[in-house]
Amino acid sequence: MRVFCVRAAWVLVAAATVGCSGGGNTATVTGKVTFEGEPVKDGSITFKVGPAGKGFSATIKDGSYTAQVEPGDAVVEITASRPSGKFDTSNPGEKTPIGEMYIPKKYNTSSTLKETIKPGSNEKSFDLKK
C-alpha cells in the first residue's frame, strides 16, 4: 500500500510539472556587459530577432543580465545612462532630471551587434568600446 502511494505521488508530481512547463519556445541568454572594461551598472539589453525585429528585453544589473529570447538571428541593442545634472523643462510647470546615455549609438539606435541565439541556454557577453 505504501509503495503504491509513493508511486502515485510521483505520477502526480510528474503530471503537474509537465502540465506547467508547456508554452514558450524561448531560449535563455545570460552574460556580462562591460563598457571600457567596467561592468555596466544599470542598463538594458534588447535582442531584436528576425527580419521583423521581434524584441526581447532584459535589465543589466552590475554588469550581468539574463534574458528570455526566441532562437534566431538577433540584432542586439544595449543602453545605459547616468545622471547628467541637467534638467528638461519641456513640460510647463515641471523640471525633470535628464540623464546622459553613455553607450555609443553603434550599440543601440544603429546597432551593429549581431548574435545567433540557439535553443536552450546561451552565453553572450559584450565588451563595448567608445
Place this chain on the structure above:
Amino acid sequence: MFRSTSRRGFTLIELLVVIAIIAILIGLLLPAVQKVREAAARAKCSNNLKQLALALHNYHDAYQKLPLGFRDAGDKENNVAFVDRHRENWFQVCLPYMEQGAAYNLYMADTTGRNADGNQYIHQMTGAEVTTIVPIMNCPSDGQAPGKGANGGTTSFQGSYAVCAGGVSWTSNGTTTTAGQLDTASTDPGGMFYRMSKVRITDVQDGSSNTLMASEGIIRKNGSGGWGELGGFWGGAPHGAYAFSTFQLPNTSTWDRVYTCKGADSTGRTTVPGAPNGAPCESGSTLNLPGRWNFARSYHTGGVNSVMGDGSVRFIQNSMDLRTYQAMGTRSDGIVTSNQ
C-alpha cells in the same frame, strides 16, 4: 461480534476520504470560477472597445474625418498657431460621442492652465472635467482601473484604451528601422492616428477591416506621476499616452518608452509584478533615450482586445506573426497579409 450491528459513527479513514474528496472538488472549482470571472471581464472590455470605435465613427460622420491623434505647442492650422488647450488629443474631442457632453462643455469653457506667455496646457487645467471618469474607458480586468495620473499629476483620469499610431519595421530587405517610424510622437508613424492627423476612412487604403484602430494597455502604479504612459490623456499625449505602437507584439518584454514611467526607481526603469512579461517601462527622459512608444498590454490570458477600423472587435494573440501585426497597424502600407 455485536459491534457491526450497533455501529453509529464514521471511522477516521472514512472522514479523511470525504474531506479529501471535497478538497479536490474545491480545488477543481476555484480556478474555474476565476476563469469565468476573467471571461466576463474580457467580454466587458471588448464591449468597451466597441463603444469607443462607435464614438470614433460618429465623430467621423460629423466631421468627415477621424479625430486628431494629438497636438502640441507650436502646431498650426491654416498657418495659425494654436494657443488654447495644448496637448489636446482624440479623447477630449470624442467626449461628446462617449456620452460625456457635460465634461466636454466644461473642458471647452475651462480658462485655467494658461501660462504667462499666453499658452494654455491641458495638464495644468484644474476643472472638474480633468478628473471625470469615463466608464467605457476602463478595462475591468485591470485591478488599477480607473486610473489616475500619467500626465505629471496624480489626480487626472487615465484610461485603459488608446488608438493605434502604427509601426512597421521592414523598409527594405529587412534593414532596421528609423526612429521616426517607431516614435509615436513623430509626424506620421503610419497608423490611423498621429500628431495633427485628420485621416478619413477612405484614406485607409489597406481597408478599414484590416487596420487596427484601438487597443488596450496596463495602468501601472495608480495615482503616481509620470508622463506619457498609455491612457494619460490629460497632458501625456506628446510623451506617448494617446496611442500604442504595433512595432512589437502585445505584452512584449520590450520596454515601453515614455517620458517618465510611473513608479520608476533611480535607474529610470520599472516593471509590474503579475503583469504579462512584467509590462516593462523605461523613462526616455531620465535615460536620455530617443523615441516614445507604448505597446498594447493587458491582463487577459494570452493577448489583448483590439478593435479594427470597421468597428469589429478582435482578440489579438501574443503569439501572432509580428509582420502581420505590424501591417495591421498601418493604414496604407500596401502589404498583403494573410491570417488577419
